Amino acid sequence: MPELLLELFSEEIPARMQARGAEDLSRSVATALAPVVEGAPKPFFGPRRIGLVATLRDAVTTEGKEERGPRVGAPDAALAGFLRKHGAAKEQLTERNGFWVLDKPGETVTARDLAAREMPKLIRGFSWPKSMRWGTGGSFTWVRPLQRILCLLDGAVVPFDLKQAEDEAHGLASADLTEGHRVMAPGTFAVRSFAQYEDTLRARKVIPDAAERLRLIEDGLNALAVAHGVQVVPDRGLLEEVAGLVEWPVPLLGRIDDAFMDLPPELMRTTMRVNQRYFAMVKPDGSAAPVFGVVANIEAVDGGKALVAGNERVLRARLSDARFFWDQDRKQKLEDFLPKLDQVVFHAKLGTQGQRVARLERLARFLAPQVGADANLAARAAQLAKADLASGMVGEFPELQGVMGRYYARQGGEDPRVADAIGTQYRPLGPGDAVPAEPVAIAVALADKLDTLTGFFAADERPTGSGDPFALRRAALGVIRIIRENGLRLRLSDAFAEAFFGFPQAVGVSPAPEFGMAVAQEKLNAGWQPSRGSDHPPMVAAFAAGLVDFLAERLRVQLRGEGARHDVVAAAFGAGGEDDLVRLLARADALKALVESETGANLLAAYKRATNILRIEEKKDGPHAGPVDASLLAAAEEQALAAALDSAEPASRAALASEDYGAAMSALAALRGPLDAFFERVTVNDPDAQLRRNRLRLLSRLRAAMDAVADFSRIEG
DSSP states (O other), X not given: OOEEEEEEEESOOOHHHHHHHHHHHHHHHHXXXXXXXXXXXXXXXXXXXXXXXXXXXXXXXXXXXXXXEXXXXXXXXXXXXXXXXXXXXXXXXXXXXXXXXXXEOOOXXXXXXXXXXXXXXXXHTOOOSSOBOOTTOTTXXXXXXXXXXXXXXXXXXXXXXXXXXXXXXXXXXXXXXXXXXXXXXXXXXXXXXXXXXXXXXXXXXXXXXXXXXXXXXXXXXXXXXHXXXXXXXXOHHXXXXXXXXXXXXXXXXXXXXXXGTTSOHHHXXXXXXXXXXXXXXXXXXXXXXXXXXXXXXXXXXXXXXXXXXXXXXXXXXXXXXXXXXXXXXXXXXXXXXXXXXXXXXXETTTEEHHHHHHHHHHHHHHHHHHHXXXXXXXXXXXXXXXXXXXXXXXXXXXXXXXXXXXXXXXXXXXXXXXXXXXXXXXXXXXXXXXXXXXXXXXXXXXXXXXXXXXXXXXXXXXOBTTBOTTOHHHHHHHHHHHHHHHTOOOOHHHHHHHHHTTSGGGTTSTTSTTTTHHHHHHHHHTTOOOOTTXXXXXXXXXXXXXXXXXXXXXXXHHHHHTTOOHHHHHHHHTTSSOOOHHHHHHHHHHHHHHHTSHHHHHXXXXXXXXXXXXXXXXXXXXXXXXXXXXXXXXXXXXXXXXXHHHHHHHHHHHHHHTTOHHXXXXXXXXXXXXXXXXXXXXXXXXXXXXXXXXXXXXXXXXXXXXXXXXXXXXXXX
């Protein structure tokens, strides 16, 4: 089958856009050439090119189809428009069921003609996160100036250009030419196949495969590190970025001036990574090593000595700047930065960073006893947590917020637990990041995330679809991980309510009734009712319940990702009113064990039969509430089921109260036999209205007893 090779060659494409651009191009070509494409196109990308190789069929014959036109007798203009649209004459039409009909025969489309027709539209309409215009090319845009289009089918050029009306599009047209390395092998060369394309590019000092470039960088840096008795600090993101900056990677090793080795290692790493894309290294004991890795894009005749020397000079200048901020910030205590936070806006609807500090201090003190932390230390850590935002260092390197606060707190003589809590307040930063484990750090990290969630939900700045500009889903997952991995017993509803009252807008609720009320109203509209004995106003309790729902949904997503049964998780969460994640997870585990047993499967089938009967009958005459009349239990099987419920209900309630979810499930499992016998021998819809109503109440009681343990209606099977 013919091979399609497409390369779009341009000025340097930002590394972060290359992979996505190549994937989007591959999908677009697969869609545009769908009738002839065999399998998925294989994309490739690099600093100056994105492209793909695909296998196509020579040609494809489409099936004929019928196009229905206007009614017979419709105005002439309607008929003329239909004929013009399809390029047909009236003689080709037939009359069917009162309409004019055009029978269009199938046509044979060649891969070459289809590609020549579709490629200009595809390239002109291609979307980048950011595009630019240049020269006098009219309306045509690309991520960087596009210089060449290589498009071959079976070794021959697919002819097309990008001209459109008055837009010359820089005269760009397809050809069989591409270029090698800009410095080591400049100039164009002709291509006839993908294999030759790869081989010739490699000979001209370009590696088109991004994964291979990344592997060469990683292996080369590791080899240099081992030779010097050090290790490369793992940084997958930097590896991928550098692989997108070089076409012919040449790893080199430079030295860091001893005068800078007393700087915090995080500071040195950030300076090297953010400003210069250098790789940090550590000694076997984990301390910073006085060397760094750099990746050149050429093979220098001197083995890279001049390149290394130049990069060492640049790094000295960068580290000198970092030392200036380090020395300046340490001339005052961390708490001296606090007044400046009153002038820093956190969010237009949520006040300043100074106001946020007051909320965090209050919330951390509330959380401390619940997580086993000293309340005064937790409050102190929360008070200082954001102080480094006003420091010169964090102003220069925002990535170091929290990290620098920890150093400044230690220097200022703060309790080590306070300093460490400041340093870990943002954790976990991602799925692979560790969560805080020390109680004071836990209290501060939870306070930070709970305040963020509460504030943005109250301001109705919730995530929508894939959009989450304030990273609220990440904050929710952080709360979940901290609770799960530390086994914390925390009532989330109370925590969210406490966080809510930390906002000036929420005091007494009445000064700004719209604050947080969108979330609360949604819960109330859905039929939510506050639990008995709640200490919070109904609207605040409803708002907190809405946030618990958001966390519960994030937890369900996380559990499904871990392989848990989604229906069992939903059933455990559906019992209602539960906001202790540890209890929820224990309930889900016990429920899974029950429903995957033979007894549980049969019990579930009987439960669904009972709920189906109730749903049908309640549509006729409303809910069948009220106590079961023992004197109307005529059949032995319904008497046995009532007796089983008399035993199972209090047993399951007691087990739930003591958090023995296995025992609660066992109590329900005892209902299986009596329930099977009931459905086998008892007619629920008895002709006697009293018996019918009483039996429906019995089934309603059964449903309520099981729903108190879990929402069995959500379990599949």
